[in-house]
Amino acid sequence: MISNINMTGIKWFRDNLNGDPDILYENIRMINSYGIKFLAVINPSKSDFSPSDYIAPEKSHCEYGTYPLSKIKLDMFEKKLTKYLELLSRRGVSIDAFEVGNELDLYCNNADMPDKNNFIYNKWKWFLSTTQIEKFTAGYAPFLKSSVSLIRKYYPNSKIITFGMSNPTGNSASLIQALSQYKDGKGKVADLTLLVDGYGTHIYPKGKTTNAMVNDSISQLSSQAALLPHLSEKGIWITEWNETASALWAGNKWYFQYKSNGE
Numbered sequence: 001m002i003s004n005i006n007m008t009g010i011k012w013f014r015d016n017l018n019g020d021p022d023i024l025y026e027n028i029r030m031i032n033s034y035g036i037k038f039l040a041v042i043n044p045s046k047s048d049f050s051p052s053d054y055i056a057p058e059k060s061h062c063e064y065g066t067y068p069l070s071k072i073k074l075d076m077f078e079k080k081l082t083k084y085l086e087l088l089s090r091r092g093v094s095i096d097a098f099e100v101g102n103e104l105d106l107y108c109n110n111a112d113m114p115d116k117n118n119f120i121y122n123k124w125k126w127f128l129s130t131t132q133i134e135k136f137t138a139g140y141a142p143f144l145k146s147s148v149s150l151i152r153k154y155y156p157n158s159k160i161i162t163f164g165m166s167n168p169t170g171n172s173a174s175l176i177q178a179l180s181q182y183k184d185g186k187g188k189v190a191d192l193t194l195l196v197d198g199y200g201t202h203i204y205p206k207g208k209t210t211n212a213m214v215n216d217s218i219s220q221l222s223s224q225a226a227l228l229p230h231l232s233e234k235g236i237w238i239t240e241w242n243e244t245a246s247a248l249w250a251g252n253k254w255y256f257q258y259k260s261n262g263e
Contacts, residue, residue: 002027006034014039014099014239021087028093037096039239041164042147044069044101048077055111062108069110069139074146081147085154095155099200099239100147101163104140105172112139128171133178140175141182141192148195162193164200164239169220173227180229193229202240213243 017040053071060066104110112135165172179192207213
C-alpha cells in the first residue's frame with residue numbers, strides 16, 4: 001500500500017498513533033524508507049476514560065458514542081502514549097510532526113463541546129459562551145500539556161501542532177485564543193500556545209471550478225490568520241483539505257476543472 005501511495009508523489013502521510021505498536025512501527029518504517037514525512041495524530045481512546053463517562057449513541061447520536069475530554073484519566077493516557085513513543089523512538093523511526101487531537105471542537109469527538117442541536121438552533125454560526133469555552137479548555141489544556149511533555153522527551157525535534165479545527169472561523173479559533181490565556185484551577189494564567197509550533201486546521205472550500213476553490217481556500221486561511229495568536233511565529237497546518245462537494249459525507253463526485261475563461 002505504501003509503495004502505491006508513494007507513486008502519487010505525496011510528501012506527507014498523516015495517521016493516528018494507535019493500534020498494534022508493532023504494525024504501527026512497520027508502517028512508519030516503510031513511510032520513512034520512501035522519504036515521506038510522517039504526521040502522527042494523538043487522540044484519546046476509550047481506555048483513557050471510566051466506563052461511566054461514556055455517552056452512548058442512543059443519547060449522544062454519535063456513531064461510536066462520545067466522552068467529555070475533561071473526564072480523561074491522564075495517568076492512563078500518559079501510560080498509553082509513553083508505550084508508543086518509547087517503542088517507536090527506541091526502534092529509530094522518524095515522526096516529523098504531531099497533531100494533538102483531531103477535530104476536538106466537535107461534540108462527537110469531545111462531549112465538552114455543544115452538540116449538533118445547538119449548532120442547528122444557532123444556524124451553524126458562532127454561539128459559544130464564555131462558560132462553554134472554559135469547559136473546552138479545562139479538558140484540552142491538560143491533554144495538550146501531557147502530550148507535549150511526552151513528545152519532547154522522546155521526539156524533541158519534532159513539530160507539534162494543535163488539533164485540526166473543523167470550523168476555524170466559526171467557533172474553533174476562539175478556543176485556540178482561550179489557550180493563550182489559560183487559567184488553571186489555582187488561578188495561574190499561562191499562554192499554552194507557546195507549547196506548540198503551529199495550529200492544525202481542516203478546510204473544505206466550495207468551488208465550482210479549481211480556481212474558485214483555490215481562491216476560497218486563500219480567503220478561509222486569511223480569515224483564520226486574523227484570529228489565531230502569535231501567527232508571525234507559528235504556521236497554520238492544513239491537515240485535511242478537499243472541495244466540500246467531493247468530501248466523503250457529500251456523497252457526490254466532483255471533478256477539478258478550470259474553464260478556459262479563467263473561472
